[in-house]
Amino acid sequence: MSRSSTRATLMTMRHRKLVSTWSPLATAFNAPPSKRINFTREDVGLFRMPELRTFEGFYLLRDNVENKSQDLIAEAISSQRQRKMVDIFDELSDSLCKVADLAEFIRIAHPKNKYMEAAEQACISICGVVESLNTHKPLYQALRKVVEQGDLKPTTEVDQHVARLFLFDFEQCGIHLPEAERLRVVRLNDYILQLGQKFMNGAAQPSVLPRSYVPESIRNYFPTSGENVIITGLCTNAENVQMREAAYRLYLQPSETQEELLRDLLLCRHELAKSCGFETYAHRALNASTMERPELVHEFIDQLSDQLRPRAEADFALMTQMKRKESGQPNVLAEIWDTPYFTTQLKRQSLEEQANEFLPYFSLGGCMEGLDNLLQALYGVRLENREMEPGESWHSDIYKLAVVHESEGLLGYIYCDFFERSGKPNQDCHFTIQGGKRLPDGTYQLPIVVVMLGLAQPRWAGPTLLSPARVDNLFHEMGHAMHSMLARTEYQHVTGTRCATDFAEVPSVLMEYFASDPRVLRTFARHFQTHKPISEDMLQRLCASKHLFAASETQLQVFYSALDQEYHGDMAQKGGNTTETLKAVQNRYYGLPHVENTAWQLRFSHLVGYGAKYYAYLISKTIASWIWQTYFESNPFNRQSGERYRAEILAHGGAVPSRQLVANFLQREMTPSVLANSLIHEIDTDETKIKELIVSRS
Structure with missing residues (x-):
C-alpha cells in the first residue's frame, strides 16, 4: 500500500471515529429526514389514523364525533346513568378535542390546500357542536346538580375539581343566566372576538407617513412608496440612534381607530364579566388560576416593583454611560428605544461576544x-x-x-x-x-x-x-x-x-x-x-x-403586567383614554418615561390573547426560578429531585389546583412576598456572577 493511500485510509478512519462520537439520535437530527418512496405499503394516514389517508377523512371524523356527542349527552342526562358524571364529560371532551386539536394543527401546518380546507371545515363543525353543548340546559343542569349535591357514584377530590372546571367552562357562556341575559353574553362573546381580530390586524399594519416626517439624514434607511415612507417595525438594534428614535416615534404613533377598538374591547370584556357575576374581567380571567384573584397579582407586582426599582436604575445608568461614551455627548440619557441596542453592545464589549461565534x-x-x-x-x-x-x-x-x-x-x-x-x-x-x-x-x-x-x-x-x-x-x-x-x-x-x-x-x-x-451545556x-x-x-x-440587564428587563415585564391588569380592572369600569392610563402605570412601574405622542399599547397584540393574564409568564418564571433554586441549582442532574418533580408537579397536569401543587412541592405557602424575593435573589446572584466575569476579563 502506498504512503498516500495509507494516509487516506488513516484520515478516513479518523473521520469515522469522530463521526461515531455522536449518538444515533444526534446523527439522525444532524441529517435531514430521508425521503422515502412507498412502493409496497398503503398509507397509514396522518398520525397513523386510517381515516386520514385522504383529506376526506376529516368529514368522517366530524360525523363520527357528532354522533358520539349525542350518545354521551343522552347518557349524561339519563336517570339510568351507570358512570360518574365526570367520566362522561371527559369522554365527551376527549372525543371533541381529538378532532378539533388535530384539525386546528393540520389547518395551519399542512402544505396541501385540500387538507387545510377539510381541516378548517372540521374546526367549524366542532365549534358548532361546542356551541350547541353550551346551550344544552339539561346537560348543564345534570352537571350542576352533581357539583352542588354530589354524584350518585363515589368520587375523589380530583373528580370534584375536574367537575367544577367543566361547570365553570359551561357558565362562561352564560347558560346559568336568564335567557335574555344569556343571549347578551353570546353577543358580547361574538363582538369581543371580532374586536380582537380587528385590533390584531391593525397592530400589525406598518405606519405609512409623508417623507417629511423622517429626518433627511436617515430617510434612505426606510422603504418608500411614492412620497411616503413605510415604517414596518422598531429598529431596536440599529447603530444609528436617530434611526432607533425615529422608528419608535413613527411606528408607535397614536391611531384613533386602534384606540377605539381597544376601548370597545375592554368595555365589552367588562360587561361580559359583570353579566357572569364577576367584579371585573380580571376577576373572571383569574378564576381557577394559580394566583386566584387580581388582588394577589397586584400585591406581587407591587412588591417585585419596589425591589426592582434601584436595580433597574443601575441598569439604565450603565446604558446612559455607554450612550454618552459612544456618542461623545456628555448630557444624553438612555431612552426607551435604546435598551435592546445597549444590551447587545454590552455583550460585545464586556463579554467579547462575536456574532455567530457559538x-x-x-x-x-x-x-x-x-x-x-x-x-x-x-x-x-x-x-x-x-x-x-x-x-x-x-x-x-x-x-x-x-x-x-x-x-x-x-x-x-x-x-x-x-x-x-x-x-x-x-x-x-x-x-x-x-x-x-x-x-x-x-x-x-x-x-x-x-x-x-x-x-x-x-x-x-x-x-x-x-x-x-x-x-x-x-x-x-x-x-x-x-x-x-x-x-x-x-x-x-x-x-x-x-x-x-x-x-x-x-x-x-x-x-x-x-x-x-454550564454543567448541562458541557454535556x-x-x-x-x-x-x-x-x-x-x-x-x-x-x-x-x-442575564445582562435582567433587572430592567424584568421591570419591563412588570410594567406590561400591571398595565394589562389595570386595563381589565379599574380602567374598564371608569373608561377613559388608554394612553392616559398607560402614562400613569408607566410612571409607577417603569424607570424610563413615556414618549409623548406615542401609544405602543395599540401595537400590543398580547392584550387580545392574554387579556388580564399577561402576568402569567412572569409568575411562571418566578415559580420556575423557585423550583430551580430549591431542587436543581446544586445539581441539575439530580435523579431524586427529577423523580419528585415529576411525581408532585408534572404527573398531575391540571388535575390538582396549581397553587396547591406548588405549595406542597416547595413546602411553603406561595405568598406574593415569597415569589418576589425568589426572583430578586436570582437577579442579584446572576448580577454578581456577571460582574465577577467582567472583572476577570479586564
Whole structure:
C-alpha cells in the first residue's frame, strides 16, 4: 500500500471515529429526514389514523364525533346513568378535542390546500357542536346538580375539581343566566372576538407617513412608496440612534381607530364579566388560576416593583454611560428605544461576544442529544427516533420521537416539525394532538404532541446550527412536550399543559434554566465538525450574556403586567383614554418615561390573547426560578429531585389546583412576598456572577 493511500485510509478512519462520537439520535437530527418512496405499503394516514389517508377523512371524523356527542349527552342526562358524571364529560371532551386539536394543527401546518380546507371545515363543525353543548340546559343542569349535591357514584377530590372546571367552562357562556341575559353574553362573546381580530390586524399594519416626517439624514434607511415612507417595525438594534428614535416615534404613533377598538374591547370584556357575576374581567380571567384573584397579582407586582426599582436604575445608568461614551455627548440619557441596542453592545464589549461565534457548537443533533442525556438523568426517560410509516406525517422533513421510560415503557410520541417552509407559521410552539388519560380497562391513552420550530433547513454540507436563543426555544418547547409526556392523569381535560394559564409555562421555563447552566451545556456543546468541546471561557460568557440587564428587563415585564391588569380592572369600569392610563402605570412601574405622542399599547397584540393574564409568564418564571433554586441549582442532574418533580408537579397536569401543587412541592405557602424575593435573589446572584466575569476579563 502506498504512503498516500495509507494516509487516506488513516484520515478516513479518523473521520469515522469522530463521526461515531455522536449518538444515533444526534446523527439522525444532524441529517435531514430521508425521503422515502412507498412502493409496497398503503398509507397509514396522518398520525397513523386510517381515516386520514385522504383529506376526506376529516368529514368522517366530524360525523363520527357528532354522533358520539349525542350518545354521551343522552347518557349524561339519563336517570339510568351507570358512570360518574365526570367520566362522561371527559369522554365527551376527549372525543371533541381529538378532532378539533388535530384539525386546528393540520389547518395551519399542512402544505396541501385540500387538507387545510377539510381541516378548517372540521374546526367549524366542532365549534358548532361546542356551541350547541353550551346551550344544552339539561346537560348543564345534570352537571350542576352533581357539583352542588354530589354524584350518585363515589368520587375523589380530583373528580370534584375536574367537575367544577367543566361547570365553570359551561357558565362562561352564560347558560346559568336568564335567557335574555344569556343571549347578551353570546353577543358580547361574538363582538369581543371580532374586536380582537380587528385590533390584531391593525397592530400589525406598518405606519405609512409623508417623507417629511423622517429626518433627511436617515430617510434612505426606510422603504418608500411614492412620497411616503413605510415604517414596518422598531429598529431596536440599529447603530444609528436617530434611526432607533425615529422608528419608535413613527411606528408607535397614536391611531384613533386602534384606540377605539381597544376601548370597545375592554368595555365589552367588562360587561361580559359583570353579566357572569364577576367584579371585573380580571376577576373572571383569574378564576381557577394559580394566583386566584387580581388582588394577589397586584400585591406581587407591587412588591417585585419596589425591589426592582434601584436595580433597574443601575441598569439604565450603565446604558446612559455607554450612550454618552459612544456618542461623545456628555448630557444624553438612555431612552426607551435604546435598551435592546445597549444590551447587545454590552455583550460585545464586556463579554467579547462575536456574532455567530457559538453557532458551530450547537448543532441540532447535539442539542437533541443534550436533551436526551438530561431526560435520562432526571426521569429515566430516553428519546428514540422512530421511522414513520407512509402517509403518517404531513411533510417529508418531520421527525418522530418515541418517549420511552426505563421501567414504564412507552410514554407517548413527539412529532418534530422543526424546519421553516413556505406557508408554515413563523412561530415556535407546542400542539397537543391527543391528550393522555386513564382508560376504562386500566391502560393509558398515550399523549401525542407536535413541537414546531422555524429552523433553517440543513444544508448538504452540514447540520442545522442553533443560536443560543434558538437553543433556549428548543428546550422551552420540549419542556411543554415533556409536561404532556410525563403527566399521568385520570382525565385528558386536565392532562399536561391543560392547566391554569399562569402555571402552564412553569415546566417550559424551568427547562430554560437547564439550557443556561454550564454543567448541562458541557454535556453536548461540541463543534459540529471537530467535536471539540466548547471552551470554558466561551461557556461562561454565553451563560452570563443571558442575564445582562435582567433587572430592567424584568421591570419591563412588570410594567406590561400591571398595565394589562389595570386595563381589565379599574380602567374598564371608569373608561377613559388608554394612553392616559398607560402614562400613569408607566410612571409607577417603569424607570424610563413615556414618549409623548406615542401609544405602543395599540401595537400590543398580547392584550387580545392574554387579556388580564399577561402576568402569567412572569409568575411562571418566578415559580420556575423557585423550583430551580430549591431542587436543581446544586445539581441539575439530580435523579431524586427529577423523580419528585415529576411525581408532585408534572404527573398531575391540571388535575390538582396549581397553587396547591406548588405549595406542597416547595413546602411553603406561595405568598406574593415569597415569589418576589425568589426572583430578586436570582437577579442579584446572576448580577454578581456577571460582574465577577467582567472583572476577570479586564
